[in-house]
Amino acid sequence: MGRTLVIGDIHGAYKAIVQLLERAKVTPQDHLIFLGDFVDGWGQSPEVIDYLINLKATHNCLFLRGNHDDLLMNWLKTGQYSEEWFNHGGRITMECYQALPEDKRQLHILFLESLEDYYLSEDNRLFAHAGFTNLNGVKHEYFTRMFYWDRTLWETALALDPQLEPTNPLYPKRFNHYNEIFIGHTPVTRIGSTTPVQKANIWNVDTGAAFKGPLTIMDANTKEFWQTDPVHELYPEEKGRN
Template identity: 65%
Template structure:
């Protein structure tokens, strides 16, 4: 039986990715939707990209663009970042730069091609939106003026998180953005910020970033049944590393 599985932010944690795929018993029949942020944090960002490149030869995969993936691509191409280098290093970039010291130029070129191929969003036939961070335009993704917000925005999640649950969709105060899609799957803002380590649904938004960059697990979820599987906490898998902590 085929499933559609969504995977949260990985942040260089190859051990967690392998572990969670084994626990979910992923097979070539499964479609895999990755929400982005494959790199920055733990020490195996290059190996994560190698794994994903190989994975798409056996599975139908959708790879979305995360802000950290964009930062790495910018570093590869321009030898700079969209933000101050010190800031990027503090948020996981240092581990990535160090890891790439041992990667050949030919392999780097494969990774650059992969990063360039990432999608900003994916909308399926059931009106379910998959996006790394969010969008700001009240009329939806096709009308977004600033595409970088697809992988930088936090207001979509903040809106869903703060929404008064007593307000119904037909109320004029109900946020229009939360009426456009039947379900929205995001990463980017870890649910550990609200003291959780499992996927959280608010309104139509499912947040699958369970804090793998920090002291949380990596999560994979069946979007039809909502069953999910998790790795060990990343700080237990990488005992001598700090990740993004």
């Protein structure tokens, strides 16, 4: 049996994902769960998606949808985009894709369309890019965009009194549905960390690769993790999403 490995937000850092899987000594027996946001930030988003498509042919991979992945897919399919996306990593991604042939763009659209909103394992562990809002859990979520846009799950975890027991009526009901929840989306560098952070039963594996942090892969069972060099050191000529 291989490991269950969770990979944080890549954000166009092809050099980092290659370095990361080498450092973690990933094998085809491992189950790789990618938490989304494969694109935007660093200048190799197409290379990242090519790499993931090829990886899926040889490894056991599950790819979740991030908000940046959804924004890219919308632009590729409709030509429409928001200024917010353009100014938060989308510009360099757009420039890269405008240089690609149409058949490659279509292949990447198919990949982006295939992304999952969340993954619930047999041992009741939830994996999602961002979170969810429905108090009764992901299967009851009315607004599916929350799986890759929500920040309230993590904000609630950060604000939670660590002394509060799960049986307390004040304990967030959302937390009690799953044994563990693994997310990305909101980099832990915002709270001064560059390693995965646990709050209650929630693990945040976005260690700021889009900015000045490393990219991280974590064993969901043992919580051992491996990291790249700070990603901005791999792209000294770029600014990422800074």
